[in-house]
Structure formats: C-alpha cells, structure tokens
Amino acid sequence: MKINNKISFVLDGKIQEVEFNNIEYSPTTTLLHYLRTLSGHKSVKEGCGEGDCVACTVVIADLVKGKMQYRAYDSCLIFLPSVHGKYIITSENLGTSDNLHLVQKALYEFDGSQCGFCTPGFVMSMYALYKQENVPDKAEITDALAGNLCRCTGYRPIIQATEYACKNKTVDDIEKSESKTKQLLNSIDRTLTIKIETDEQKYWLPFSKTEALKLRRDFPNAVIVSGSTDVALRVTKKNELIPEIIDLSQVVDMSFVSESKDIITFGANYSLEDVRLKSKNKLSALYEMLSYFGSRQIRNRACLGGNLGSASTIGDSIPVLMAYDADLYLKKAGAQRKVKLREFITGYRQTLCEKDELITKVEVPLPDKDTIVKSYKNSKRKDLDISTVSACFSLKLEKDKVVDIAIFYGGMAAWTKRAEKTEKALLGKEWNRTNVEMAMKELINDYKPISDARSGAEARNIMAANLLLKFWSETAK
Ligand SMILES: Cc1cc2nc3c(=O)[nH]c(=O)nc-3n(C[C@H](O)[C@H](O)[C@H](O)COP(=O)(O)OP(=O)(O)OC[C@H]3O[C@@H](n4cnc5c(N)ncnc54)[C@H](O)[C@@H]3O)c2cc1C
Numbered sequence: 001m002k003i004n005n006k007i008s009f010v011l012d013g014k015i016q017e018v019e020f021n022n023i024e025y026s027p028t029t030t031l032l033h034y035l036r037t038l039s040g041h042k043s044v045k046e047g048c049g050e051g052d053c054v055a056c057t058v059v060i061a062d063l064v065k066g067k068m069q070y071r072a073y074d075s076c077l078i079f080l081p082s083v084h085g086k087y088i089i090t091s092e093n094l095g096t097s098d099n100l101h102l103v104q105k106a107l108y109e110f111d112g113s114q115c116g117f118c119t120p121g122f123v124m125s126m127y128a129l130y131k132q133e134n135v136p137d138k139a140e141i142t143d144a145l146a147g148n149l150c151r152c153t154g155y156r157p158i159i160q161a162t163e164y165a166c167k168n169k170t171v172d173d174i175e176k177s178e179s180k181t182k183q184l185l186n187s188i189d190r191t192l193t194i195k196i197e198t199d200e201q202k203y204w205l206p207f208s209k210t211e212a213l214k215l216r217r218d219f220p221n222a223v224i225v226s227g228s229t230d231v232a233l234r235v236t237k238k239n240e241l242i243p244e245i246i247d248l249s250q251v252v253d254m255s256f257v258s259e260s261k262d263i264i265t266f267g268a269n270y271s272l273e274d275v276r277l278k279s280k281n282k283l284s285a286l287y288e289m290l291s292y293f294g295s296r297q298i299r300n301r302a303c304l305g306g307n308l309g310s311a312s313t314i315g316d317s318i319p320v321l322m323a324y325d326a327d328l329y330l331k332k333a334g335a336q337r338k339v340k341l342r343e344f345i346t347g348y349r350q351t352l353c354e355k356d357e358l359i360t361k362v363e364v365p366l367p368d369k370d371t372i373v374k375s376y377k378n379s380k381r382k383d384l385d386i387s388t389v390s391a392c393f394s395l396k397l398e399k400d401k402v403v404d405i406a407i408f409y410g411g412m413a414a415w416t417k418r419a420e421k422t423e424k425a426l427l428g429k430e431w432n433r434t435n436v437e438m439a440m441k442e443l444i445n446d447y448k449p450i451s452d453a454r455s456g457a458e459a460r461n462i463m464a465a466n467l468l469l470k471f472w473s474e475t476a477k
C-alpha cells in the first residue's frame with residue numbers, strides 16, 4: 001500500500017495540506033492543537049482537553065449525498081488525519097470584529113459574553129444550530145448548548161441570542177461560497193486509504209469496510225478508533241504514544257441506518273446523535289438514555305460501535321440495547337458472525353470481538369406493543385456526566401402478572417450485567433409494590449458493586465433498588 005503521509009481538507013476557502021513528515025504534527029495531533037498553531041484560528045480555545053468544557057468547538061462540514069451537513073465537534077478529541085476531505089469552520093471564518101456574523105452579533109447584543117473565554121465555543125455551537133434546516137425550539141437550543149460551559153455569563157442571554165439568530169437567518173458568506181466549497185471537497189480523493197507512517201506511528205484512514213477489514217487482518221494490534229472520544233483521551237490526558245491506529249471514522253458503508261417492520265439496524269459507525277434522533281419514536285428507552293449522553297458535540301462524533309466496543313460498565317447504550325435484546329454483527333475479512341449483545345461482554349473491558357474482527361452493525365428488534373422498555377441514568381449532574389448507575393428494564397405483563405422481564409444495570413459490576421436473581425423473584429408475580437420491594441432485596445445477590453470516586457458501594461445498591469422502584473411506579477396501573 002502506497003504511503004501518502006498527507007491529508008487535505010478545506011479551511012479558509014482553500015484546500016490545505018498537512019504533511020506528517022515534519023516534526024510539527026504527528027498523526028495523533030488533535031485538530032485543536034493544529035488550529036492553535038495557525039495565526040488565524042486562535043479563537044479555538046483549549047480548556048480541559050477532554051471533551052468536558054466544549055471551549056474548543058468547531059463546526060466541521062461534510063458533503064453527504066451532494067448536500068453540506070454542518071455539525072459542532074470538540075476539536076480536542078479529533079485526530080488530525082480524520083478531517084481529511086472535510087471543511088473546517090472556526091469563529092474567525094464567520095465574521096470579523098467590524099463585520100460580525102449574525103450569531104456573533106446576537107451574542108454581543110444580548111450581553112451573552114463576559115470574560116469571553118467560552119464565547120468562540122458558544123458561537124460555533126450556535127452556528128451549527130443556525131445551519132440546520134429547521135428553526136430550533138428552546139429544548140433543541142438548550143440541548144445543543146448543554147455542553148458549553150460558561151463561568152461568568154448566565155445562560156439566559158446566550159439562549160436568547162441563539163433564538164434570535166436562528167429566527168432571523170440570512171444568506172451568509174459560508175452559504176454564498178457553498179458551491180465553490182463543494183467543488184473543493186469533491187476534488188479531494190476519498191477512495192484510496194490514507195496511510196501515514198512516521199518514525200514512531202502508523203495511522204490508516206480507510207474509506208470502505210472491505211479496506212478496513214483488510215487492515216484489521218493485517219494489523220491486529222492496531223488500536224481501532226471510530227469517533228475517538230474514548231481513545232483521544234489516552235493521548236491528550238495520558239500522553240500515550242499509540243503506535244498503530246486504524247481510524248474507521250470515514251468508513252461510509254458502516255455508517256447507516258435501515259428499518260424493517262420488526263428491526264432497526266444501525267451501522268457501527270452511525271453517530272450516537274443520529275442513533276438518538278432515529279430512536280425517538282420507536283426505541284424510546286434508547287432515545288431517553290442518549291439524550292443524557294455527553295454533549296451534542298460528543299454525540300455527533302462518538303459511534304455506536306465505539307460505545308459497545310469499549311465495553312465499559314458505564315457505557316450508556318449497553319444496558320439499553322441489552323434490554324432490547326440487540327444482536328451485533330462481528331465481521332472479519334471473508335467471514336461474519338452474529339452474536340447476542342447480552343453475551344458479547346465477557347469480562348472487564350473484554351468482549352467476543354476477536355483481533356481480526358470489527359463490529360459492523362447492530363440489529364435492534366422493535367419491542368411488541370405489550371412490552372414496556374424504560375431506561376434510567378443516575379449521575380452527579382444531569383447533563384454531560386457519566387453514569388454512576390444506569391439501568392434498563394423490559395417488562396411484559398398479562399393480567400397484571402409479570403410474564404417476561406429483563407433487567408440490566410451499568411455501574412454495578414465490572415461490566416454490564418443482568419439481574420437474574422431479581423428477575424426470578426418477579427417472574428410470575430403480580431406487578432405490585434410489595435413484590436417489587438421484595439425483589440429489590442435480591443439485587444444485593446446479583447451485584448457486589450465497588451466504591452470509587454463516583455460513589456460508595458452502599459449508595460450504588462440503594463440507587464439500583466430505587467431505580468427498580470421508580471420503574472414500577474411509572475408502569476403500575
Ligand atoms: C466528555 C465526555 C463525555 C462522555 N459521556 C459519556 C456518556 O454520557 N455515556 C457514555 O456511555 N460514554 C460517555 N463518554 C465516553 C465515550 O464518548 C463513549 O464511550 C463513546 O461511545 C465512544 O465512542 P467512540 O466512537 O468515540 O469510540 P472510540 O474512542 O473511537 O473507540 C473506543 C473503542 O471502541 C472500540 N471500537 C470502536 N469501533 C469499533 C468497531 N467498529 N468494532 C470493534 N471495536 C470498535 C475500539 O476498541 C476502541 O478502542 C464520554 C466521553 C467524553 C470525552
């Protein structure tokens with residue numbers, strides 16, 4: 001395979017090329033650090049370097065089926081090679097101090113900025129909303145801004161500024177130059193795998209599943225990234241040098257959704273924000289859980305395959321998809337197998353996925369009309385926090401008796417586990433408070449949680465029991 005060592009993307013109205021031969025940039029240089037080396041993009045701020053403050057937000061536009069799609073991302077969590085073929089927009093590209101863009105002007109006029117450190121991040125989150133087709137309502141605005149932290153200004157003026165800008169959209173310079181931008185993006189090849197090799201690292205960016213599987217076969221020890229919201233922290237926080245990376249973020253044939261009468265299938269590369277939106281009416285427990293998953297910036301980037309593949313006990317989609325009894329497809333070059341998600345995780349961060357396999361898609365059966373599925377997340381704060389304890393329950397009643405129940409908790413063991421003894425205590429019984437309170441006592445036989453910085457073991461036991469009670473109180477007739 002030819003080594004290209006070079007990526008191309010659109011920034012400042014022209015194609016920029018980055019060579020990885022020089023010592024300035026490595027393949028795991030983040031987009032944030034790259035932009036901070038440029039004199040014209042210092043608005044992009046580094047706060048935490050781990051996705052928690054969102055000061056580093058940029059908008060990245062992609063040409064999808066001939067249409068530009070603008071989304072907000074944390075630039076601190078994106079490895080530079082993965083912006084190949086994309087269009088990067090920072091606050092400097094929107095307007096200048098004597099010719100502000102409407103979102104910038106609104107923020108200024110509604111008193112939405114004080115010290116200003118967070119302001120360019122807000123501007124870019126607002127701009128992504130401004131570029132979406134519909135005019136966002138207040139709930140959508142607060143969701144899109146939930147990750148942007150501000151220490152000085154109250155959120156009210158920022159929300160008002162966003163509402164104003166989105167209601168009074170005009171054709172801006174970015175839109176005026178859209179056809180030129182499309183031409184530039186179309187001129188960048190996105191078929192031949194990008195292969196970067198420096199003295200210390202190898203990085204592959206394939207564009208098809210077939211290529212990705214070949215790389216997986218040939219380099220079984222390479223770290224896989226899809227959205228990189230987990231893996232990037234190994235670099236930004238632990239200063240780890242990752243020697244080999246296969247980046248799936250541009251494998252388009254793993255990023256899809258399809259639907260039949262009984263099943264919704266998500267490609268492993270489908271972003272969690274897209275999964276959330278698609279789930280809204282048919283898989284409500286998944287929609288609810290993903291609505292409290294990270295920030296919009298994280299969900300735009302993180303993929304279902306990454307959440308399942310990392311097999312964390314606090315991976316929020318896992319208990320939900322287990323309750324829905326989802327199936328995973330594990331594929332290697334020349335072969336494929338289907339496994340139950342309920343059996344996929346075999347130990348602490350251990351899964352059935354072999355070193356030459358990738359998760360390619362996830363099939364989620366739609367529950368029948370008599371089955372109730374609900375999910376819950378307990379965390380120290382409501383937005384942008386990881387779970388202390390999460391749960392998902394699937395319940396079928398006949399004449400108020402439990403005929404089927406599946407209970408899964410995250411955060412209660414080293415990996416997401418089923419509460420089999422608790423289920424047994426409820427099966428065949430009447431769905432009433434006395435029986436549920438009896439079953440709550442069984443949870444201590446299903447789980448032996450640990451104490452850690454997030455919570456004590458005893459508190460976890462209480463939370464788990466109370467979530468079951470809450471589920472009962474929301475479903476009892
Ligand atoms: C600020 C912040 C907030 C967060 N909040 C939450 C939260 O609320 N809930 C939560 O659950 N998580 C949260 N996370 C963790 C993380 O975002 C999620 O686990 C996310 O789903 C990871 O997906 P990714 O695509 O970014 O994974 P990546 O970092 O790209 O990959 C993670 C691992 O998954 C495996 N993998 C990825 N794709 C595949 C594939 N196709 N086949 C096989 N293996 C694969 C690889 O082993 C890889 O090392 C948060 C992270 C941050 C930084």
Ligand code: FES
Nearest residue numbers: 047048049054076
């Ligand atoms: S620097 Fe804080 S989210 Fe990127």
Ligand code: FES
Nearest residue numbers: 114115116150151
């Ligand atoms: S204006 Fe100071 S952090 Fe937001």
